[in-house]
Amino acid sequence: MREFMRITKALADENRVRVLLALKAGELCVCQIGELCGLAPSTISKHLSILYQAGLIESRKEERWVYYRLPGKEATVAIREAIDWVQKSLGGTSQAAEDCRKLKQILKVDPTTICQRQLR
Numbered sequence: 001m002r003e004f005m006r007i008t009k010a011l012a013d014e015n016r017v018r019v020l021l022a023l024k025a026g027e028l029c030v031c032q033i034g035e036l037c038g039l040a041p042s043t044i045s046k047h048l049s050i051l052y053q054a055g056l057i058e059s060r061k062e063e064r065w066v067y068y069r070l071p072g073k074e075a076t077v078a079i080r081e082a083i084d085w086v087q088k089s090l091g092g093t094s095q096a097a098e099d100c101r102k103l104k105q106i107l108k109v110d111p112t113t114i115c116q117r118q119l120r
Helices: 002-010 014-023 030-037 041-054 077-090 094-106 111-119
Strands: 058-062 065-069
Touching: 002 041, 002 077, 014 030, 014 041, 014 065, 014 077, 014 094, 030 041, 030 065, 030 094, 030 111, 041 058, 041 065
Parallel strands: none
Antiparallel strands: 058 065
């Protein structure tokens, strides 16, 4: 029951759902995710924390950067099904298409440049 409640809480926010859809393309730096969503670093960190606590994303730290990705096959059935449901239900929306176009542009820029821009 607790896992279900954490998952549903995490999915109850548009920005968190957008993050899950974006991570379908692969691992992203926290700065890239913030750039995509247009949110302040502290706000995006809170969203990522909720997704992480629910088990919907995983992270790794490399030097001073933190990268996020969708969980692998070791994730519980509930986690895998929740991610699949989000992608099947919302992956074809205009918001998802716009985010995909925007993400392609973001990925052309060095993450260091994006992170420095966000710190200003």
